[in-house]
Amino acid sequence: MTEYAVTDPATGEVVAEYPTATDAEVAAAITAAAETARTWPRTSTVADRAALIRRVAELHTERRDQLADVIVREMGKPREEALGEVDFCVAIYEYYADNAEAFLADESITLLGGQGSAVVKRGPIGVLLGIMPWNFPYYQVARFAGPNLVVGNTILLKHAPQCPESAELLALLFLEAGFPQGAYIDIRATNDQAATIIADPRVAAVSLTGSERAGAAVAEIAGRNLKKCVLELGGSDPFIVLSSDDLDATVDAAAAARLDNTGQACNAAKRFIVADDLYDAFVEKFTARLVGAGDGIAPLSSVRAAEGLEAQVAAAVANGATVTSAGERKGAFFPPAVLTGVTSDNPAYQQEFFGPVATVYRAESEDEAIAIANDTPFGLGSYVFTTDADQAARVADRIDAGMVFVNGVGAEGAELPFGGIKRSGFGRELGKYGIEEFVNKKLIRTVG
Structure with missing residues (x-):
């Protein structure tokens, strides 16, 4: 055959x-x-x-x-x-x-x-x-x-x-x-x-x-x-939120970065690292936005891909993570989900989720946000959202990745080099x- x-x-x-x-x-x-x-x-x-x-x-x-x-x-x-x-x-x-x-x-x-x-x-x-x-x-x-x-x-x-x-x-x-x-x-x-x-x-x-x-x-x-x-x-691109003067717009950008191609993009944002003072509000709005997209979600590329993603989420939860989901997998259709409480000893911490699943992390400081962002075997793209231009330049310079996008998503272009480092x-x-x-x-x- x-x-x-x-x-x-x-x-x-x-x-x-x-x-x-x-x-x-x-x-x-x-x-x-x-x-x-x-x-x-x-x-x-x-x-x-x-x-x-x-x-x-x-x-x-x-x-x-x-x-x-x-x-x-x-x-x-x-x-x-x-x-x-x-x-x-x-x-x-x-x-x-x-x-x-x-x-x-x-x-x-x-x-x-x-x-x-x-x-x-x-x-x-x-x-x-x-x-x-x-x-x-x-x-x-x-x-x-x-x-x-x-x-x-x-x-x-x-x-x-x-x-x-x-x-x-x-x-x-x-x-x-x-x-x-x-x-x-x-x-x-x-x-x-x-x-x-x-x-x-x-x-x-x-x-x-x-x-x-x-x-x-x-x-x-x-x-x-x-x-x-x-x-x-592959990639497990960080999306770092350090400050925002419009959290709803930042959440919309985060959701768009995660749901592009139904989450099946190497350079999609996958790990959302949020400053402590914004974390609770971000998680609430982001979860509602992502889970709310479930009714209109397209199928993954195959039933096998959806089954693999389902197994990853189950393993993450079995190792202590909390999941909020839009429902159950049906064939190749996988409901958007948000994982929180993923610790560094959870297998999910180092994995790439190739589908509409996001992990969210709390960062107590700029240094901790950068440390979490760089604590990955991957180094393709990354996103930094902040209202402080000096901070944006400083953080972008410290991220270990082939690409950094500041205060925007979907900004790739024919004229812009695409590629990564590490794995x-x-x-x-x-x-x-x-x-x-x-x-x-x-x-x-x-x-x-």
Whole structure:
């Protein structure tokens, strides 16, 4: 039986099944990507490739409703959020179309001595494998494939097994936009086949967004084969509330940060750390806001995901936490819940809750809030809410994370680097930093 299938999480219905790639198909895909990588960058300019990416953006706009409907069916994303994801992809593709020539321009180096000149030229490194997750089926691809195709790298894209329809649709869009055969190939590979792809000498590097376990496995194979990798893994982002002149607005922001994509986002706020004088009022308002969203909550990506989250919450309560919930799990539908009283010896203290479950902590001081925020194996994003600008700058500087957002949520952008530290991975996507990850910065030194 194939592992690639569309199962509507709202109904449990298996909508469609797709065949897993054979070993021969995997080998043919690597060959096609490698052949295109040898010729295409030399027969096209950055401007040519930027024009193709711009056309991908246009096609996303033209097929906006169709694209959104597919991922609602595949992984249960609320439709308005699905439309928003498509729109964000358009912004990403347009950003690289607009800026690629500047980002990849030759860079002259001033010599310290001697005659002649030195210049760094930026160019492709070859075939890249992308291993993408189910929670943002289009956005994850856009931030990886968009910049790298403009560079001239070619892409083998292994999407999550529950997203074969959106993966196939994207591959068709890249072809329709005018990319040559072999520039972007959707490949329904098994994990073993993915390991074979990484090890193949024609494949230059790999980028993965996914779990810690998957990241560790990919990094091990990549390291063994001397391949660069970029990893964007889990997160348990702190949301620190130190002061507020409008607590209702702060609570609304906190709820939005927790419920984005039904709580299934690596960089969603998950741990809410609140100053002592605001704690009781925040917990009351936040719990009412979160639990009150239960009737309109979308399903999680699968029944299995909901069952796993249910087990995590039960374990947290068994170890002394208190839970306030909107009800009981029904299939893939998981009721929003708030956990309090989670102590450092509770397993939940170090875990990531991938769904609409929030943990709230009381902080007696700014220093304690920072200590709680940093006491995690993760280091992806973070949020700081305060009315004191000096405090905001001071706290942001002390947080151990790849990203800090001050007094706002949903502020990510195509121009802003995305990535983390610690067990949240390494490397950056988006912005000018994202296009630099898989580039050959070739020095040409001319003497005399």
